[in-house]
Amino acid sequence: MIPLFRRRHRLPFSTLHAPAAAAAAAEATATPPSPLDAAAVLETLSLYANDWRRALEFFHWSASPAGANVPPTPATVARAVDILGKHFEFPLATSLLVSHHDPGRRRVDPSFLRPALRSLLNRLAAANLVEDAVRAFDSTAESIGLRDEASFHALVDALCDHRRIDEAHHLCLGKDPPPPFPPVTKTYNLLLRGWAKTRAWARLRDLWFDMDRRGVAKDLHSYSIYMDGLAKSGKPWKAFKVFKEMKQRGMTIDVVAYNTAIHSIGLAEGVDSAIRLYRQMVDAGCKPNASTFNTIVKLLCKEGRFKEGYAFVQQMHKAGIEPNVLTYHCFFQYLSRPQEVLGLFEKMLERGCRPRMDTYVMLIKRFGRWGFLRPVFIVWKAMEEQGLSPDAFAYNALIDALLEKGMVDLARKYDEEMLAKGLSPKPRKELGTKLPEVESDSDNALSGSRRKQVLEGVTSTDLQR
Numbered sequence: 001m002i003p004l005f006r007r008r009h010r011l012p013f014s015t016l017h018a019p020a021a022a023a024a025a026a027e028a029t030a031t032p033p034s035p036l037d038a039a040a041v042l043e044t045l046s047l048y049a050n051d052w053r054r055a056l057e058f059f060h061w062s063a064s065p066a067g068a069n070v071p072p073t074p075a076t077v078a079r080a081v082d083i084l085g086k087h088f089e090f091p092l093a094t095s096l097l098v099s100h101h102d103p104g105r106r107r108v109d110p111s112f113l114r115p116a117l118r119s120l121l122n123r124l125a126a127a128n129l130v131e132d133a134v135r136a137f138d139s140t141a142e143s144i145g146l147r148d149e150a151s152f153h154a155l156v157d158a159l160c161d162h163r164r165i166d167e168a169h170h171l172c173l174g175k176d177p178p179p180p181f182p183p184v185t186k187t188y189n190l191l192l193r194g195w196a197k198t199r200a201w202a203r204l205r206d207l208w209f210d211m212d213r214r215g216v217a218k219d220l221h222s223y224s225i226y227m228d229g230l231a232k233s234g235k236p237w238k239a240f241k242v243f244k245e246m247k248q249r250g251m252t253i254d255v256v257a258y259n260t261a262i263h264s265i266g267l268a269e270g271v272d273s274a275i276r277l278y279r280q281m282v283d284a285g286c287k288p289n290a291s292t293f294n295t296i297v298k299l300l301c302k303e304g305r306f307k308e309g310y311a312f313v314q315q316m317h318k319a320g321i322e323p324n325v326l327t328y329h330c331f332f333q334y335l336s337r338p339q340e341v342l343g344l345f346e347k348m349l350e351r352g353c354r355p356r357m358d359t360y361v362m363l364i365k366r367f368g369r370w371g372f373l374r375p376v377f378i379v380w381k382a383m384e385e386q387g388l389s390p391d392a393f394a395y396n397a398l399i400d401a402l403l404e405k406g407m408v409d410l411a412r413k414y415d416e417e418m419l420a421k422g423l424s425p426k427p428r429k430e431l432g433t434k435l436p437e438v439e440s441d442s443d444n445a446l447s448g449s450r451r452k453q454v455l456e457g458v459t460s461t462d463l464q465r
Contacts, residue, residue, distance in 0.1 A: 036068040038076060045079045050389040050421060052087040055080065056096075072100060078115035085123025087422070090132070093120055094140055101144040110145035117146055118154045125158040130167045133158065149181045153190060160194025165203075168194055183214075189221045196229035204229050220246075224257045231264040239264035255281075255289050263295050271299035288319065294326050301334040325356050332362055341366065342375050349382060357383075361393045368401025376401050392423040399428070 041062045048055035059080045061067035077100055084093035097116045117140070124133035137155045141147040159168035172179050172187050181187075188211050195204040208226055211218055223246050230239035243261040246253060258281045266274030274296055281288065293316045300309040309331065313323055328348050335341050345363060348355065360383045367375040380398060383390060390398075395418040402411035408431065415433045418424050427433030 036062065036070055038070060038073045041068070041070055041076050042073075042079055045076065045083065047387045047389065049083055049086065050391055050423060052083050052089055055083045056092070074112055074115045077113065078119045081116045082119040082123060085120060085127075088127065090120075090124065090127075090129075093123070094136070098140065098143060113144050114146060114150065114154075117141055117144070117151060118158070121151075121155050122158040122161065125155075125162040125164055128162075128164070130159065130164055134171070152181050153186055156187065156190045160190055160197065163194075163198050165191070165194035165198050165200070183216070185217055185219055185222065188216055189219075189225060192222065192225045192229070196225060196232065199233070201229065201233040204233075220251065220254055220257055223251075224260050227257070227260045227264060231260070231267055236264040236266075236268035240268060253284075253286065255286055255292065258286055259289075259291050259295055262292065263299075266295070266299040271296065271303055271305070274299055288321075290316070290321050290324050290327070293319075293321065294324075294330060297327060298330040298333075301330045304334070306331070306335065323351075323353065325353060325359055328353065328355075329359065329362065332359070332366070338367060338370050338372050338375060342378065345379065345382075349386075354386065355383075357388060357391055357394060360388070360390075361397050364394065364397040364401060368397065368404055371404065373401060373405055373407075392418060395423060399431075403430070 041059070044058055044062075045055050048058060059072075059076065062070050062076075063072050077097070081093045081097055084090070084096065097113060097120055100113060100116070101110065117136075120136055120140070121133050124130075124136060133155060137147065137151060141151045156168045156172060159165065159171070169191055172183050172191060188207065191207055192204060195201075195207060204226070208222075211222070223242060227239040227242050230236070230242065240261060243253075243257065243264070246257065258277070262274045262277050262281070265277055278288065278292065278296060281292070293312060297309045297312050300306070300312065313327065316323055316327070325348075328344065331344055332341055335344070341363065345355075360379055363379045364376050367373075367379065376398065380390075380394075383394070395414055399411045399414050399418075402408075402414070412431045412433055415424075415428055415431050419427055419433060
């Protein structure tokens, strides 16, 4: 990947860490400024998301005077911490985070590290290490001057996002021990979203009315979350009723609330009603965004009205909004002809809309179920050409497609490759793949019973988030 990156940016380096003598000579010799910038660093780190050693090595090189000499930004530090956390390198992640706290020299504002702290809390929550996440908030955040309400809400958000809503609820509303910060509207909004994410509709409803009992004000986000929960629980008509209540109260409705209402009425009454509400939204002076169009396009595709869906994409262009990856997902999900799906995928690449990893996984699964291996490998090759390193979901989708066609030996090859990268905890039984011999990283990773405890509590979905 480094050679590809070097060709793209014409970087004058051949290794990430030059020997000491070469580094000294480089400092003594005048060299042209590196074309590398923070955005390119962030992009390259994302390419190494499944290889934490290369990601960390590149991060250190990009910031060093002997390397690219690009000062770290909140986004690049956060991405490096996130990649380390993804691979359970939590001591390294914490060390990297704390090492960038230097109030006495360059940066006085500790909020520089807030995105990185959020990444650390998010990865700890994803690994089901709730106590460690709380400890990181109490100690790590304290050491860098970020133990405040914003960081507390980042902790709650991370727990809710990874379905540890019971712990988050107790942390915010429990009496023993008392919460570090009194609950406010945002606190309730995070908990509402958590209960909605876990599809605990009764708890969502109880918390909604608990806000009234405690005298906590509801804002637009509260209503939008509750409407979305009602729609997903199979009661879209109730969601639209809440939307009407908002209008009766004279609330200024934003595009997020309109999008939720459009989705709800589309589920309850069909896409034509959703389009009528969209037009009312435009007439009211609320400018639609990409999510507005994507919601209607998906409703049209769901009903098989693809020509009208493409027409709405043209309306996106007229509104000055470029179709994003989710726009293409709407068509990929419902189109039934493989040739049409592959053609749209090629147009997506030609128009500069970069697919995400879940785009590739979706397409590989669809072509695999249809029994077409050639498009599967076209998509796989495109993923490599885009510089993305496949994750466990991509590998498993490819292996499933190969097994469907009886290509066991080739499937075993990719299973071995996935295991060698550490993307899967165990080989597939039907392939008989053997675990590769790997060196221990006990100095940098969780070890012994601690690692076993972590892995037993984490699903494969959590590991690759």
